[in-house]
Amino acid sequence: MHTQVSLSAIGRLLDGTHEDPASLLGPHPISYRGESATAVRTLLPEAQAAWIVDTVSGTKRPMRRIHPQGFFEAICDGPVDTYLSPDSTGDSKSVTMNAHQTSSRYRIEMINQHGETSNMQDPYATPSILTDFDRYLIGEGKHHKLYERLGAQIRTVDGKKGVNFAVWAPNARTVQVVGDFNGWDGRAHAARGSDSGIWEIFIPTAKVGDKYKFRLLNEHGQWVDKTDPMGFAAELPPLTASIITDLTKHTWNDSDWMTKREQWNPMHEPMNVYEVHLGSWQTGPGRTHGWLDYRDLAKRLVEYCKRMRFTHIELMPINEHPFTGSWGYQAVGYFAPTSRHGSPEDFMYFVDHMHQHGIGVIVDWVPAHFPKDQHGLARFDGSALYEHADVRQGEHPDWGTLIFNYGRNEVRNFLVANALFWLDKYHIDGLRVDAVASMLYLDYSREDGEWVPNQYGGRENLEAMEFLREFNVAVHEKFPGVVTAAEESTAFPGVSRPVYDGGLGFTYKWNMGWMNDSLRYMKNEPIHRSHHQNELTFSLIYAFTENFMLPLSHDEVVHGKGSLLSQMPGDMWQKFANLRLLYSYMWTHPGKKLLFQGGELGMWNEWNHDDGVDWMLLDFDTHRGIQQLVADLNRVVIENPALYQLDFSHDGFEWVDNQNAADSIIVYLRKGFEGEPPLLVCCNFTPVVRTGYRVGVPNSGHWKEIFNSDNEAYGGTNVLNAPGLDTIGVGHHMRPDSIEVTMSPLAVSVFRFEG
Template identity: 60%
Template sequence: MRTQLSLQGVSRLVEGTLDNPAQLLGPHPVTYGDRQAISVRAFLPDSEQVWLVDHEHQDVRPMRRIHPSGFYEAIRPMDASNNRNYRLRVASKSGEIIEMHDPYAVEPLLTEFDLFLFGEGRNWQIYNKMGAHARQVDTVSGVNFAVWAPNAESVQVVGDFNHWEGSQHPMRKHIPAGVWELFVPNLKPGEKYKFRVKMEGGNTIDKTDPFGFYAELPPRTASIVTSLDEYTWQDEAWLDRRSSRDPLKDAMNIYELHLGSWKRDEAGHHGWMNYRKIAHELVDYCTDMGFTHVELMPISEHPFTGSWGYQTVGYYGITSRYGTAEDFMYFVDHCHQHGIGVILDWVPAHFPKDGHGLRRFDGSALYEHSDPRQGEHPDWGTMIFNYGRNEVRNFLISNALFLYDKYHIDGLRVDAVASMLYLDYSRNDGEWIPNEYGGRENLDALHMLREFNEQSHDQYPGVLTLAEESTAWPGVSRPVSTGGLGFSVKWNMGWMNDTLRYFRHEPIHRQYHHDELTFSLIYAFTENFTLPLSHDEVVHGKGSLISQMSGDLWQKFANLRLLYSYMWTHPGKKLLFMGSEFAQWHEWDYDSEIQWDLLKWDTHMGVKKMVSDLNHLVIREPALHQVDFTEEGFEWIDCMNAGDSVISYMRKAEDSDDFVIVACNFTPVVREGYRIGAPRAGRYREIFNSDSSYYSGSNIGNALGCVATKDGYHGRPASLSVNLPPLATVVLKPDWN
C-alpha cells in the first residue's frame, strides 16, 4: 500500500515548520479500496532502521523509510482495541537497538473544555495540565508537556533524554488555543528540559517552562520535571483552624526575612541553608520571639540573586537555592505544626528580560505589551504583564491559587501594587497611553487584582492578601463587592515615612513636627493597615533603623525602643524586617548573614528582649489586636501636647471594658507625676515599659502601679499621675478585677 501523505507535509515536518506534527505522526486510519487500516508514522532522524512491534511482541514488521531524513511509515490492520498499543523498535546509526513507545499514540491530556476556560481566563487549576506532569497511559508511564505559544511556528521538547536535539519530539498544537502538547513515554521526574521555540522567520530559542515546578540551580536555567503530590502533609489542624477564623481579629506580628541571608551555612551551596534546616531554627526563633507569621522575600525561581527574588522567571517554581520543592513543603508544614503562618512575597507587576524567560516567549509580545509605553517598566528595566490578555491573567491568578493549593501558603504580599494601578507610574507626559476613558488608571490590572482577591478568599477562606500600595488609592482593603480591590490588608507606607522622618529629628525640634506623629490617626481606619518596617527601609544607603535614630548612642537605642513600642501599640498589624529586632548596625546585605554577633552586647540584647515582650504583649492583650481597623479600638487621651512631645491614648478590645492606656514621651526629659486623663478611677498596673533595665534602659517608671483618682482631666472623669521615662513608652492596664 502506497503512502497517502503529501511530500509537502513531510517536508514541513522535517524543516520544523509544521504547526501540528500529530496530523502526520502516530496512528492514523487510512482507506485502501474497501479496506480500513492503520498507518503508523514516525520521524526518527538518527535511526538506521525502525520496526513496528505489537504490544505482545508477536507481530514485528519493518517500517518503510519514505523520506531520507528519517520519516517512516508502516501499515497495520485496523484493531479497535489496540490501535494505539504498540512500540517502535529503533536501530540507531551506531548500531544500538532500543524499543520506545510512540509519543503520538497518546490522546492529549488537555481537553477542549480546559482550553476553552484557559482562553476565557478562568481555568484556575490550569497548572494541573500545563507544564510537565508525570502521567500513565494504559501501561505506559511518561511525562506530558504543554506550553502556550500561539505565534510560534513550531515547538519541540528538548532535554537530556533526546540529547537536546528536538527533531524527534515536535509538539502538537491545539488550534485555536495556541497550546502545544506532547506525551513523552518512559520519562520520569528529575529529567531536565526546555521548550525549543521556532519563531516567525525561522529563528529558534530555548525557553524554560512558564509552568515549571522546579529548575536547575542558577546560573543554569533548565526546567526539571517534578511531582508535587508525593509529600505527606501533617498540618490539617492548622488549615481547619485557618479556614474557620477571621485572621484580621487575631494578633499578627510578621517577621520579614530573606532566606539566603538570615543565617548562613558554610556547608551549603554559596553558604545557603536548606529549607528544612531553616524551618527548625526559624520556628524555634519565632516561637521564642512571639512572631505569629513569617514573610519570605520572593522564593520563586529567579536568575539574578541580587534582585532578591523580585525579578522572577519561574512563577510556579520554588527556587532551588535552598533545596527541593518537597524541602519547602516541609518548611511550611513545620511552621504550621508550630503555629507559625507563612506569607510569600508575590510579584505580578513585572518580570525580567532574560532570554530564557517570559519575554517574547513565542517570538511575539505574548505575556507583555508590545508598546514600550505599556510593556516596559522605566524604573526596573523589566517587562510589564499584559493584564488585558485572558491567558496572562489566568497565568497569574492560577499561580496564586497554586501556591495556596500545593504549598499551603497562608498569604501573599503583592509587591509594587501602585505600579500596576497607574498607567503613568514613573512616566513623563507622552510616555504612557491613557485608558479607553482617557484616564490614568490601568483598568486591566484592576480587573486582575480584584479577580485575584476574589478567588483567593473564595477558594481558600482564611488566607491573607497584603498590598504594598504607596498611594491614596481608595478601598485597597475593601471588598470587591463594594468597589474595593479586595485585599485583606494594606501596608501603611504613609505611617512608615512620617514616623521615620519624625524619629530622625533631634528631640528638641520634635515639638515643631508633632503632626508627623499624629497624622496617621486621621486616616488609620480608612483601610485595614499593616505597619511595615520592611527591608526597603534598610537598603540603598538608608542605613539600618538604629543608625537612622537621632542622638548619641544611648539616645539611639532609647529612640529605637520607643519607635517599636509606639508602633506595637498603634492600631494595625505589625511587620519587622530581620536584624532590626536586635538593632543591627549594618545596612542589609543579601549576600551575608545578619549581625547575630551583636547579641553579646546588652544594648542589642535589650532591644531583642523588648521586641519579644511586645509581640507576646500584643498576643496576650485583646485590646492590642482585636479591633485594629475601626475607631472603636482606639481613643485619643491627649494628642495636642506638642510642647512636651508627649502623646497618650487608649486601645480597646471588642469588650470596651478591656482596655489599656499608652503614654509615649518623645524627649529625653524625665516627666515625673505627668497627669493623664482616665476613664475610671482605681488602680492601674504597668504592664510594659520600654525604659526597663531589662531592655538596657534607665529603669524609670511605675513599678508599683498608679492609682487614678476622681479628679477629671483631659475631658475624662478620672486622672492618673504617671512617671514618664525619657524617650520611652509605658502601657498601663486596670488592676481592679
C-alpha cells in the first residue's frame, strides 16, 4: 500500500518546520481494503532497517523506508487503539496515579548504520504525563508542583526508563528536543503541541547525565536553542546545556531537624545569620577556578558556624547563572544549583550536613528580574513570554535585565513553584527575596513618562503585590517553620504582616533604614556625634512596625564603599573599637541579625568575588579580637532570651537614657517573656571613659556584666565593670534604683539582673 502521507508533509517534518509532527509520527488510524487499520510511522535518521515488535506475542513486522532520510512506516491490522499505550488517546481521567509509569502495546526495533540493534518505545504512542487537572492548574497558575510535570522527568515505560520532556512555549511554531541521545539532531524528537501551550515528548533513549536543550522554531521563523526553564542541572558556564538529573538519589538524614523545624517559631527564637558567597568564602584546589565542592564547603562551614555560634547561613544565589560577576543575582537556571560547586546531589548533601549539625540554610531568591542571555528565559518562544511586553514594565533600567510579567498566570505559577521546589527537594529553611522594592513600584528607577500607572493611577505594582502574597501564603502553608525575608528598602507598609491582615506575608523585612542610619552615624568622628544622636534613636520609632532583620550584608562592602572597618573613623585603635561598638550595638538592638562573610574578621579591603575573604588577617591579634567578639555576641544572644524572644514587640525594649546627646551615650533595657531576667545595655559612642555614670534600673540587687566590647580579649583597653554592680538605693531615670557604671570608651556594656 502506498503511504497516505504527502511528500511535502514529510519534507516539512525532515527540515523541522512541520507544525504538528505528532499528526504524522506514531500510530494513526487509516482505512485499508475497507477495514480499520493503523499506520505506525517513525523518523530514525540513523537506522538502516526497522520493525514493529508486538510486546505480547513477540512477532515482528518490517517497516518500509518511505524516505531515504529515515522516515519509516508500517501498516498494521486492527484499529489504532490496539497500538496505543494506555491513555495515550488524551483521556486523562483514566491515567493512573503515577503518571511517570506506563506500559506499551508495541516497540520499535532498529539496526543502525553500524549494524547495532536496539529497541525503544515509540515516543508518539506514549501517553502525556500531564492530566487534564494538571493543565487546568497550570492555566489557573496554581500548579505548585509544576517541577514534577514540566522539564525532564525520568519516566518508566514498558519497564524501561526514559525521559519525558515538556516545556511551555505557546507561541512556538514547533519544538524539538536535542541532546546527547540524538546527536543534537531534533528531527526525530519533535514534541507534541497542545492547546495549553505545552509541548511534550517521551524519549526512551534519553538517560540521566545526558545534556539537552529545547530547539524552538519561534513565531518569527527563527531557530533558537534554549536551556530548559525547569532544568534541574546545567553545564558549567560558559557552556549552557541542561543536564538530565535524578533528584531522588540522595538519602536524607535530617529528619530530626525537619521535625523540629515544623514546631519552630521564627518570631521568638534567636537568629544569627552568616551571609556567604560560596565561590569566595574559601578557595583552594577545587573543581575549577579554586571553587570548592559543595561537600567540602559543607564540612568547613559547619565547623566554622558552630565555632562562631551562627544559627543559620544565608547563601547568595546558588541558581545557575552565566556571569560569575553577577554573584548569582542574574539567574538562568531557576531550578538548578550552580554546577560551579558540584551536582544537585552534592548540594543536597550540603544542606543535609548543615541540618545534621543544627544549622539552618537560607538562600537568596530572585523573582524580580532575569538576564537577557539568548539561551535563557528572554523571548523564550520569540514572544514576551516570561517578561512583560511593554518595555516600560518589562526591562529594568538599572541592571539591564528583564522583569517578570506578574500578571500572567503561568509566570506566577513558574515562580511560586520554583520557590516551593527549593523547600521541597532541597529542604531549604528560608528564602530571602532580593530587590522587593523594585517589584513593588512601577516607577522604580524611572523618570516621569518612563512608567505606566496601575489601573487606579497609582505607582504600586498590584500584580507583583498579589504574586508576593501568593508566594508567602504557599510557603507558610506547605512548609511550617520556613522563613521568608524581604530586602525592601522603602516604607511600604505591611511587608511582614500577614496576608489575612492586608500585608505581603513575609516573615521578616530587612531593616535598611537602621543599616543606613547606623553606618552614617558611625562614620562621624566621635567629636561630631553629639549632633547626630537622632540617627541612633530614630530606628526605635518604627522598630516594631515590621518584623525586622538587621543586615550588614554584602551590599555594604562593595562598589567603592570600602569594608566596614575602613568606613570607621579615627586612628587604628579607634577604627577597631568603633567596629566592635557597631557590632555590639547591632546585636543588642531589637531584630534578628545578619553579617556578611569577612565582617567578622574586620577586613580592610572591600569584598571582591574573585579575591574572597582575607583569612590571613587572623595572624593579627586585632582581627582575631573582632572574630572572638562576633562569636561571643552570638553566644550572648543565644544564652539570653531577653535578646530574642520579643524582638518584634514594644514589650521587649525600653529606653532608659536616650537624651544624652552631649556625651553620645544611649542606655536601654532588653526584655524577654515574663520571668526572664532583663538586660541593661549601656553604649558609649565616644573614646572618653566616664566613671560613676548613674543609670536607673527597674530592679534592686546585683547586675552582672555579661559582656563588654572593650574587653582586652577583643583588643580593647579592658575598662570593665566586672564582675558587676550592685544598686545603690537611689532612684534615677524615673526608676526606683540605680547603678553607677564605668562607661568604657567606644564600647557597649551589657548587664544582666541576677537578683
